[in-house]
Amino acid sequence: MVEVEVGTRLEAAEYRGLRAAVGWSTPPADDAALQAALDRTWNVVAREAGALVGMGRLLDDGALYATVWDMIVVPEAQRRGIGAAILRHLLERAEDRTIVALVATAAARDLYERFGFRDEDGGGTGMFLRPSR
Numbered sequence: 516m517v518e519v520e521v522g523t524r525l526e527a528a529e530y531r532g533l534r535a536a537v538g539w540s541t542p543p544a545d546d547a548a549l550q551a552a553l554d555r556t557w558n559v560v561a562r563e564a565g566a567l568v569g570m571g572r573l574l575d576d577g578a579l580y581a582t583v584w585d586m587i588v589v590p591e592a593q594r595r596g597i598g599a600a601i602l603r604h605l606l607e608r609a610e611d612r613t614i615v616a617l618v619a620t621a622a623a624r625d626l627y628e629r630f631g632f633r634d635e636d637g638g639g640t641g642m643f644l645r646p647s648r
Contacts, residue, residue, distance in 0.1 A: 517563045517597055521604045525558045526550070529567050536589045556584065559604045561597045568592040571601040573608055581609035583617035598626055606630060616641075 527549040531541065542549055553572070561569035569588035575581040583605055588598045609615045619627050 517561050519600050520560050523558055523560050525553045533570055533587045537587055557608055559601045569597045569601055571605050573605045579613045581612045581615045
């Protein structure tokens, strides 16, 4: 049985392990900096038999905007509603915000669209800067 924990502390090592499980790059931050970043987000995790199988993070300014980050479910637990359960909790937390944004992988696009996310061309452009280290 999968148990979902809301507003929980996520350890840096757990986060690194989930990213590795889905083939994402290793974060360049050391453990202390990574832990500080994780502690600044509102986290939802899913565990099965005590093992971490999924997570999502919400970066929220508390009034206007929130962004969903790092929606991850390990491959062997995908397609069982775990990602939807995590996302539901994140969106409940951000329900009063003006905008909730996210960056999606192509594989998760259908999930986000089921929750109402859409590509939007309302005069704005989503842009990214990835500073070199």
